[in-house]
Amino acid sequence: MTFFPLFHNTQQLKALLIGGGTIAKRRAKSLIEAGVVCDLMATAVSEDLTRLVESTGGLVTIDAYSSDEVMLGYSLILALTDDRAINQQIATDAKGMGLLVNVADFPDDGNVIFGAIIDRAPLTIAINNGGASPVLSSILRQQLEQFVPKAYGQLASLVGAYRSQLKDALPSTAERSIFWHRVLQGPVAEAVFSGKHSEAESLLKNHLKEVDSGLDKVMSNGEVFLIGAGPGDPDLLTLRAFRLLQKANVVLYDALVSDGVMALVPESVERVYVGKRRANHTVPQTGINQLLVDYAKQGKRVARLKGGDPFIFGRGGEEIETLAEQHVPFQVVPGITAASGCSAYSGIPLTHRDYAQSVRFVTGQLRDGSVDLPWPELVVEGQTLVFYMGLKGLPVICEKLINNGMDKNMPVALIEKGTTQDQRVLVSDLASLPAMIKTEQVMSPSLFVVGRVVSLHDKLAWFTSSRDV
Known part of the structure; x- marks a missing residue:
């Protein structure tokens, strides 16, 4: 580990940005949003960057870097000019004064770097790869963002407000750790994630009241x-x-x-x-x-x-x-649900303006093991039928649909192990499918789709399983 992650109190940082380009604007925006007071020095500065710095009381100086005297009073220096030699000199001077300094594009020239940040204030997650690949850090941040709901910040604020109260009630560090682990993974947290903030706080207060009765009682709710x-x-x-x-x-x-x-x-x-x-x-x-x-x-x-x-x-x-x-x-x-997932992976849209204006999910196996269904209601033109658990009763289903008026040439599909690498799609017509499955040895789980949308399979199939290779 070349760069050790530390989190600084932004209220105690004052930064000087030397350079006025695109990177300077990006850095200034990040620091100002975090509460850092920023001044800027550059030979040329855009109007929007000037407004950004001055909007929070920062000073903009139009000048070139000349000596380390300009760094007096600052705790963080950012060397952001287009000239690496000047940036190196800035970094050398800053380190000589014991200051934090970041150098654009050359992290080893300075002593601090900027990582990718997931902001869930007061919770902050930083990703650092030593400056090797900012793009990789950005990609990782995007992937992590989806697994860290914004409500985590609200949860952190809630439990933070009661830390002192619990410390008084449970002097033991180990017991407090057990308590918070269960609270942060239990109904209190879930209430916050569901947007029920008042309920979450009420639950937490009740847990704190119950601590006097013993930690086991508080933790007994599953x-x-x-x-x-x-x-x-x-x-x-x-x-x-x-x-x-x-x-x-x-x-x-x-x-x-x-x-x-x-x-x-x-x-x-x-x-x-x-x-x-x-x-x-x-x-x-x-x-x-x-x-x-x-x-x-x-x-x-x-x-x-x-x-x-x-x-x-x-x-x-x-x-x-x-x-x-x-x-x-x-x-x-x-x-x-299987109807949606399996049909999508098979290139069979359940509804389509030209073929099906409604879709119906049907169980192919009732509680008593029969397939006694309201067949006349199922035989409707412009409707897609999806039968769950219908493999055993498939010959009866096909026969009943035909006997109740459905076109025997109606396209049908049997989707075996849909959405997995073992997916197999058998396409036939209503009259021919029962004979086909006798030779194909179809296994469960399988889904049976009936309707003219099945005719789109050859045109729209996009997913390739191991059985298609």
């Missing part, structure tokens, strides 16, 4: 995160889902959650498989519901990972009904 894992591609997981996975103590996952998504679960997290395949339920639904309650009441943060979206043929409603009855806190994170 929570359940009902998370939609999407159709398979881990890149389709939402940012909120990813964040909650990182703070979970235990994950209950089903058979439709892909290996790619499970790879995002930290190694330290307990994993409980509760998968359900046709006629093979590892854990009955009532058992899953009770497991969620039991883990939460042990004070654990429980992530319930469900393939697709938990509220679309995912029994998510049944699970949170039990949680609500048992007064277990929970939150629901929507996921990309």
